[in-house]
Amino acid sequence: MSDTVAYEVQSHAEGRWKIQSFFNDRELAVAEADRMDGTKRYGQIRVVEERFDPAADSYVTRTVYRPQSSRPKPIAATIQAGQPGAGRDKSQPLTPAASRPQPQKAAARSAANSYLSLSMKAATIFVAGVAAIYALKLFLPGG
Amino acid sequence: MTAKLNQERRFVLHLLGYWDDLRDGRDFPTAAEIDPEAIGAKWAACFLLRVTSPLEACTFAHLGAEARPSGLAGEAPAVRGVPAGTLLAHATGHLRTLLDKRAPVSLAGEVALADGPVLCRSLLLPLSANDRDIDHVLGAITYRPVAADAAPADGSGAGARSGPEGGVPA
Numbered sequence: 001m002s003d004t005v006a007y008e009v010q011s012h013a014e015g016r017w018k019i020q021s022f023f024n025d026r027e028l029a030v031a032e033a034d035r036m037d038g039t040k041r042y043g044q045i046r047v048v049e050e051r052f053d054p055a056a057d058s059y060v061t062r063t064v065y066r067p068q069s070s071r072p073k074p075i076a077a078t079i080q081a082g083q084p085g086a087g088r089d090k091s092q093p094l095t096p097a098a099s100r101p102q103p104q105k106a107a108a109r110s111a112a113n114s115y116l117s118l119s120m121k122a123a124t125i126f127v128a129g130v131a132a133i134y135a136l137k138l139f140l141p142g143g
Numbered sequence: 144m145t146a147k148l149n150q151e152r153r154f155v156l157h158l159l160g161y162w163d164d165l166r167d168g169r170d171f172p173t174a175a176e177i178d179p180e181a182i183g184a185k186w187a188a189c190f191l192l193r194v195t196s197p198l199e200a201c202t203f204a205h206l207g208a209e210a211r212p213s214g215l216a217g218e219a220p221a222v223r224g225v226p227a228g229t230l231l232a233h234a235t236g237h238l239r240t241l242l243d244k245r246a247p248v249s250l251a252g253e254v255a256l257a258d259g260p261v262l263c264r265s266l267l268l269p270l271s272a273n274d275r276d277i278d279h280v281l282g283a284i285t286y287r288p289v290a291a292d293a294a295p296a297d298g299s300g301a302g303a304r305s306g307p308e309g310g311v312p313a
Contacts, residue, residue, distance in 0.1 A: 008244075021159065021247040022240065025264075028152050028249060035156055039163065 004052035007064070009033050012044040020045075030065050037067035044070040147287045154185065154285050155249050155266050162247065162268045162281070170245070171271035174204070174279035185283065190231070192222070192280040198238050199223035201280075210234075210284050230254055230284045234265035241267045242277060253289060261286040 007029035010017040020036065023029040029047045036042050047065040052058075161181065165172035179186040191205035203219035211219070212229040225232045233254050241248045251264040263286040270279040 019244050019246045021249070022244045023248075024250050025152075028155060031152060031156055032159060035160060036163070041163075041168070 006050045008048045008050065009036065010046050010048055011036065011042040012046075013042070017046070026064070033065060033067050037069055046070060151264055151285050151287060154188075154283070155264065158182070158185070158189075158266055158268065158281075158283055159247055159249075169274045171269050171274055171277065173272050174270045174281075175272075177270070177281055179205075188283055188285065190219075190234075190282045190284075192235070192238075192282060194238075194242075194278050194280060198242075201235075201238070204279070206231075210282070228255065230256075230261075230263045230265075230286055233263045234267065234282050234284050237265060237267055238280065241269055241280060245269060245277065254286070260289045262289050 005024065005026075007023045007026055008019050009021045009023070009029055009032050011020050012018075020042075021029070021032055023032070026047075026049070033045050033047050037045050045067050046063045048061050049064045050059045050061050053060045162172060165176050174191065177191065182189060187207040188209040189205065189207050190203055190210045192201045193204055195201050199222050201222045203221075206219040210231055212226050212231050215226065222235045222238070225235055233252055237248050237250050240250070247266065247268050249264060249266045251262055253260050254263045263284065266283045266285075268281040269277045270281060271277050
């Protein structure tokens with residue numbers, strides 16, 4: 001055990017870190033952090049090492065441990081409902097962005113499809129009308 | 144890591160958990176809430192201090208048989224009367240740190256007893272009647288031989304000593 005190294009177990013609440021216990025045994029500090037984490041009474045928990053630096057004549061502090069629930073979440077886990085990708089079939093791989101349909105292109109393609117459909121319907125009506133007039137002239141007496 | 148080291152850590156964690164349960168959201172539990180029966184057999188390795196100023200004038204409300212230094216008979220003295228070089232002196236030597244940190248303090252250090260050096264670990268837990276001023280301290284002492292890593296884990300080594308200077312063998 002060295003007098004130049006100590007470990008503080010700290011918890012985060014109301015915007016600040018608070019000392020919860022003080023040790024000079026790292027393993028014990030880590031075990032206490034895990035015990036606290038298991039109680040679910042605390043928010044984030046961390047173990048901070050205080051090491052005396054003789055050259056600087058001061059203590060240097062650094063976080064040396066965070067219990068599992070106090071560690072930063074992976075990016076994939078932060079996708080929230082309502083964001084792109086939410087609600088998709090999780091068993092399917094994510095589609096690469098370049099091959100995904102873009103909203104503006106999809107809208108333009110939808111509009112083009114509508115114009116083509118209308119033109120086809122108009123042409124069909126026009127051909128049917130011409131055929132009807134021709135038939136009337138052909139079959140009516142005196143036509 | 145030896146079995147003795149694990150026992151020492153379990154002892155500290157057990158008391159920390161008990162203290163944490165008692166405070167139930169407060170900064171500190173009160174001295175009146177400490178229940179010797181809940182602590183069990185380890186109560187003999189504990190002491191309860193009434194905090195006064197100066198710290199050397201603090202008196203013992205409880206001094207367990209295993210925490211009591213040998214040769215210290217009768218009524219427990221004030222902190223200033225604790226013989227130097229004992230496990231109890233080591234433990235009470237960290238009172239200032241506890242008051243500065245306002246949090247449990249568990250520090251280990253080597254203490255030279257008559258039959259060899261031991262690694263003493265003390266635990267000091269702050270108590271308060273008004274959740275602001277620390278008026279009592281619950282302490283506990285555990286120890287193991289310095290060479291415990293090489294000793295057998297069945298208690299047949301030096302760790303099986305009966306605690307001649309106070310403390311519970313880890």
